[in-house]
Amino acid sequence: MWNPFARKYSSQDKKLMNFLRKMLIFSCLTDEELMAFLPNLYLRNYSKDEIIFFRNDPSQALYIVKSGQVRLDLDVGERFEELGKITEGEFFGENCLVQGSHRLYNAICSDSITELYILPLANILEIFEEYPRIKSKIYEMMSKNQQDYIQNIFNAYRDSFGIFELSHSYFKGENRNNKEITE
Known part of the structure; x- marks a missing residue:
C-alpha cells in the first residue's frame, strides 16, 4: 500500500544502501537503519602500496572497498604472508x-587507485547508542562472520593434515571457561 508520508531517499542514497546491503554486516538492516550510516561514510583514495594500517595499530574504523583491491598480510619474522585480497563490495x-582491539594484520592498497569508504568507530558507537536495535543486528551478523572464519580455519587444518596444533590457536590456557586465562 502506498504511504504518502514514507521517507523518500535520493537515487544516490538508494544506490549506496544497495551497495552496503550486499555485505553480510549490513545485510539485515532496513533502509531507515542503513541511512544512519550514510552521513558517516568518508570516501578516501589510496595509491598502490599505500599502507591503510599496520598490524597492532589501534582499531578505529571499518573499511569498505568501493573500487580497487586491498591486500591483507601478516608479518612472520622477516617476511610477509598474504592472507588474501579484499575487493569491491567487501x-x-x-x-x-x-x-x-588492535589490528590483527597489515592492510595495503594493491591497485593503482583504490577507493575506500571509511566508517570511524566513534560514529559507529554513536549510532549504536542511539539505535540499540542496529547494534544488536550488526553484532549478530559479526557473530555469523566470525563463525565463517572459524569454519575456514578448521577446514584449512583438516586440509593441511594437522600440520599445526589447532589447540594453540583455539584455546589459550587450560580451560576455555576459566576466567584467568594464561598467555
Missing part, C-alpha cells in the same frame, strides 16, 4: 567493533 577492519 569490508575489513571489523575488529574495531571489539572495544580496545
